[in-house]
Amino acid sequence: MQQVDVVVIGAGFAGLVAARELGATGLDVLTLEARDRIGGRTWTDHRLGRELEMGANWVHWVQPHVWAEMTRYGRGIERSPRAEEAYWRGADGSPRRGSLDAFMELIDAGQQLVVDDVREAIPRGVEPCEGRIRELDHLSLQDRFDALALDAEARTANESVWVGHVNAPLDRVGLSSALRWVAAAGGHWQLMHEASATYRVTGGMRRFAEAIAADVAGEIRLGCGVVSVTQTGTGDDAHAIVETGTGERIRARRVVSTLPVNAIDAIRFDPPLPEAWQRQHAETVASQGCKIWLRARGHLPRFFAYGSQHDPISVLKAEFFLSDGTGDSTLLVGFGPDHRSVDPDDLGALQRAVDELRPGIELIEATTHDWMGDPLSRTTWMTHRPGQLTRDLCELQQPAGLLHFATTDNAALWGGFIDGAIESALREARAVAAALRGPEPAQRRAGLSPRARPGRQRR
Numbered sequence: 001m002q003q004v005d006v007v008v009i010g011a012g013f014a015g016l017v018a019a020r021e022l023g024a025t026g027l028d029v030l031t032l033e034a035r036d037r038i039g040g041r042t043w044t045d046h047r048l049g050r051e052l053e054m055g056a057n058w059v060h061w062v063q064p065h066v067w068a069e070m071t072r073y074g075r076g077i078e079r080s081p082r083a084e085e086a087y088w089r090g091a092d093g094s095p096r097r098g099s100l101d102a103f104m105e106l107i108d109a110g111q112q113l114v115v116d117d118v119r120e121a122i123p124r125g126v127e128p129c130e131g132r133i134r135e136l137d138h139l140s141l142q143d144r145f146d147a148l149a150l151d152a153e154a155r156t157a158n159e160s161v162w163v164g165h166v167n168a169p170l171d172r173v174g175l176s177s178a179l180r181w182v183a184a185a186g187g188h189w190q191l192m193h194e195a196s197a198t199y200r201v202t203g204g205m206r207r208f209a210e211a212i213a214a215d216v217a218g219e220i221r222l223g224c225g226v227v228s229v230t231q232t233g234t235g236d237d238a239h240a241i242v243e244t245g246t247g248e249r250i251r252a253r254r255v256v257s258t259l260p261v262n263a264i265d266a267i268r269f270d271p272p273l274p275e276a277w278q279r280q281h282a283e284t285v286a287s288q289g290c291k292i293w294l295r296a297r298g299h300l301p302r303f304f305a306y307g308s309q310h311d312p313i314s315v316l317k318a319e320f321f322l323s324d325g326t327g328d329s330t331l332l333v334g335f336g337p338d339h340r341s342v343d344p345d346d347l348g349a350l351q352r353a354v355d356e357l358r359p360g361i362e363l364i365e366a367t368t369h370d371w372m373g374d375p376l377s378r379t380t381w382m383t384h385r386p387g388q389l390t391r392d393l394c395e396l397q398q399p400a401g402l403l404h405f406a407t408t409d410n411a412a413l414w415g416g417f418i419d420g421a422i423e424s425a426l427r428e429a430r431a432v433a434a435a436l437r438g439p440e441p442a443q444r445r446a447g448l449s450p451r452a453r454p455g456r457q458r459r
Contacts, residue, residue: 003251004028004218006432007242009226009267010258012040014406014421016212016220017069018256021429023217027436030218030250032242034225034266034376038213040258041377042418044206047367048295048331049322051204054369055291056381056418060195062185063419065426073211076202080319087305087358088160091152095359100304103157110150110158111189114141115182122183126413129390133176137390141178142171160306164315165196166383167289168337174286176389177416184413196417205418224248228268229255231401240402254432256404258421261285261396262378269403276395277405285409286383287416289314290339292368294332294350295322296361305357312341312353329364339372339380382409382416397427404428 008019011033019031037043043054059077061067070077086103090096121133141162145155159170165181166173185192201208213220225245233239242250259266261280264273272278292313305316313334320331332354336342343349344366351363371377396410406428411420 001249001251002030004030005252005436006030006254006256007032007226007240007250007252008256008258009229009242010040011035011038011213011220011222012258012421013042013209013212013418014258014408014425015040015256016209016216017422017425018258018406018429018432019216019218019220020212021426022256022432025433027433028218029216030252031216031220032224032226032244033220033222034245036223038220038222039206039209040421041260041371041381042205042209043369044204045369048293048365049324049329050320050331051206052293052331052367053200053205054293055371056205057200058195058197059201059418060199062191062195063414063417065413065422066417066419069212069422070201070208073208075208075211077199078202080198080200080317081302083304083317084301085303087303088157089306089308089311089357091156093308095305095357106154107158107161110148110154111161113148113150114144114158114162115178115187115189118179118182118187121179125180125184125186128176128180128183128412128415129393133179134390136179137174137176138387139175140171140386141166141173141175142169143386144175144178145170156308157306160308160314161193163309163337164306164335165193166286167335167380168286168383169309172286172288172385174384174386174389176386177286177383180389180415226267228270229257229403230270231403238402252402253436254402254404256406256428256432258405258407258425260377260379260382260407261409263376266375269400271401274395274398274400276392280388280392280396283385283388285379285388286385287380288339288372289335289337289380290342290368290370290372291380292334292336292342292344292350292366294334294354294366295364296330296332296354297327297364298330298362299328300330300361303358307353307357309337311356312336312338312349313357316354316357332361339370342368344368379409382420397424399428399431404432 005027006029008031023029041055182192228243230241307314313336315335322329406424408420411423414420
């Protein structure tokens with residue numbers, strides 16, 4: 001039986017950063033990843049004629065943990081194209097067309113009203129459960145809109161913006177999701193909008209993840225899913241047995257799980273998970289949408305279009321131009337609130353959905369990854385249901401014996417973003433390292449230098 005100091009389950013950004021930090025302290029760390037790649041819910045893949053981000057994408061300098069990692073690895077940023085045209089649904093459901101400035105003028109007052117109490121609700125973004133948020137957490141985003149005296153045109157446009165942010169129908173999403181992200185942006189909704197959908201990492205998320213993986217001292221074992229974690233023993237003999245899908249059993253002094261709340265049941269835990277994990281997993285978090293890439297004929301004007309929470313596609317943007325042997329085309333990125341309503345193989349249905357948002361586009365092909373159907377994620381990005389944030393977040397951050405949890409789902413500041421994954425990894429790596437300061441780590445007992453085992457990926 002292999003023995004290590006720490007098993008990290010998952011090689012997304014949380015797993016990679018946790019493994020790097022723990023390995024740097026001299027601990028023997030083994031990272032087990034069920035997929036055949038690193039990155040988790042970030043995934044750069046070559047489709048529709050170029051490298052595309054199938055998962056998480058946008059970053060910003062107001063997100064301190066991801067920005068520090070980008071600085072460390074020399075990653076730059078690129079801005080998504082500024083829109084030349086704006087399309088949105090009117091109160092009667094028909095498309096409206098105007099400029100970016102006209103759309104911003106339409107939503108300005110409503111966006112402020114949605115989060116006008118943010119500085120009382122969450123005075124400090126790093127403490128998302130402190131403040132009046134405890135009194136407000138039972139409300140959904142739809143409840144907040146229903147309480148505002150917005151005219152029909154402004155209400156429809158404002159609702160459409162938030163559907164894009166939360167990736168689910170508004171009556172299923174806690175008001176807390178809007179308030180905590182705006183609090184993280186210093187209370188400014190405009191900055192929150194920019195931080196969540198404007199800048200991407202130069203070179204893509206795959207290269208970013210690979211740069212971190214190169215600094216991981218221990219082994220990263222790909223294609224190796226974990227089926228059970230059993231804690232046993234007492235005192236100095238306390239340890240965990242981690243069993244993989246191939247029947248391998250690994251003894252570890254600590255285990256770090258990076259699984260999202262919705263997918264935590266992919267592993268059998270003994271003793272069972274803490275109540276907050278079981279409860280929130282049973283409820284599931286609110287996100288249930290999709291991200292889809294569409295290829296359209298010709299070079300279209302740069303635009304964005306917003307639909308409603310009842311449309312298959314609620315947000316559509318022109319991102320890239322292509323010119324190849326098949327002619328000019330434009331790559332569009334879209335988001336929808338219900339993954340079941342979008343089928344990349346049904347080009348006719350997608351064409352009808354696009355026609356409702358931005359007429360005059362001819363689709364050629366489409367591609368997506370169903371993160372909701374993916375058994376290793378079962379979610380897109382974290383958005384809480386009403387009541388979940390203040391009820392569960394603190395407990396989700398607590399270790400359960402030898403088991404620690406590092407995931408953007410239990411981050412404090414930018415929960416649901418790449419920044420949150422990194423934050424949680426740093427938090428848990430520090431806690432694990434502190435707990436294991438005592439008996440010599442396995443590498444030093446064996447007379448090995450931690451840097452004598454450079455990071456490597458094995459399939």
